[in-house]
Amino acid sequence: MAILVFTEIADGAIKKSSLEAIYYGSQVAEKTGTSVTALAIGKADGAELAIAGNYGASKVLHANDTKLELPNSMAYAKVLVEAANTTGAKVIITAKSSLADAVTARAAGTLKAAVVGNVVELPDLSNGFKVKRSIFTGKAFADVNVKSDIKVLAIKKNAVNPVESSNSATVEAFTPALSDNLFTAKVTETVKATGTVSLPEADLVVSGGRGMKGPEHWQPLLDLADALGAATACSKPVSDLDWRPHHEHVGQTGVKVSPNLYIACGISGAIQHLAGVNSSKIIVVINKDADAPFFKAADYGIVGDVFDVLPKLTKAVKELK
């Protein structure tokens, strides 16, 4: 049961969520006595890719064709299918992300593989192949039997706690043929926030709701996020009002996050918002309304004015460091 991990690259290095997926793969490999190959697509430094070994990969296949510089789900899927065929992989693992969803979905279409998303635990192999997945945006779990020959698992953040080793992986160039019909789409413009912490990847998130009173009042929240090294997020009304960009919106119809710490500032905690954040390890709620429903889902709460509380927290964080 050879294992292949679809590995995403950001700024020339393997994304943290992908390292987690590689570690997950290594734990499955340990159970089945096989090895893990990581497939990395795009521009990256060999030494950075070898880090996959610290997380349990024995080999990294690096597809670095210049055509693959911009993410393209059709071409990436083609590369993934070729890598699955080359390695004889029976289990394909990825960290869940919108790119990984698109790529693994298309690969599954060719490989006739079941795709199980939001996997939260290692599989149970005692009787077939069973995995636990989160469903209903974190409101429940399902234990799923997977019966296809090749299986695709998309891992939710924090499904495993990686333990690093000093092993390193060999890096091999991987150059499958790519036909022109994989490149019919044309990207005409890319707008991307730079220099900020990526929200789906973040361990710490500071999020604001309508209680922040307007986009011009966001600074205290940004200051706390900055002091913590946290990503910033917002509720749906805030992104609907254009106070913050849509990619910051967490909730039922926005980004689903599962950080170690989620600090909600001036968010009442509608059920649709909770759906996006309920798998966070620790939730802190700051709200001036003691009856805000969010307190029921929180681990720590402060009833108070966010504009009084936030600077105090920022100061305490800075003193800590």
Next chain:
Amino acid sequence: MKILVCISSVPDTTSKISFTDGDTKLNKAGVQYIIGPYDDYALARAVELKEKSGASITVLNVGEADAEPQIRKALAIGADDAIRVDADPVDSYFVAEQIATVAKEGNYDLILMGRETSDYNSGVVHGIVGEILGIPSFSPVMQLDIEGGVAKMTREIEGGKEKLEAPLPLVLGCQEPIAEWKIPNMRGIMTARTKPLKVIPASGEAFTSTDKYSLPPAKGACKMIAADEADKLIELLRKEAKVL
């Protein structure tokens, strides 16, 4: 232009989720079913495209008979006819296979659906359909216009968005703000009753089955900290919760 809009029938997002029969089935008692919220955006944009430049809209659901009120609602909103593949939509690949089979026969220019269903949240059906059909798929699409057989789209990417163009046919997973949800009017509701709804059998078999469902453990009590001692929170997060 021929548009196929695929809709799921899912519990209202405010539903309390619970299970019956020894945690092997979703407890449907008291649960209100709706068109998948993302699918509803896809449908709304399809209706706008039809109003703007003319199109026929077929709505497709892979589901059991209890999904028909949602299918009728989609017809009331503006779809012209409907197909239901009679099967329990248990598995992404299985559902995608049904959609691809219908799509092959109907020769659609545009296949729209939500970025994911709000029950299983896998977000892969559009990609699998695209691959089976051998046409491009994009998701999550936040803006869509069709000009001269080319789709002009804005897609959300991690930490931002990109504009892209691709020739039809395409499969797209949609999300807000591609369109505003539409509420059917009385005339729509009346005409929806007589619009054709074809029920066809499924083909193939599901790759997965669910043994058992469970709910997350209940949260313990929320520890309250006085606002004037807010700095204590940071110490608790560090020493007690160990997240800093």
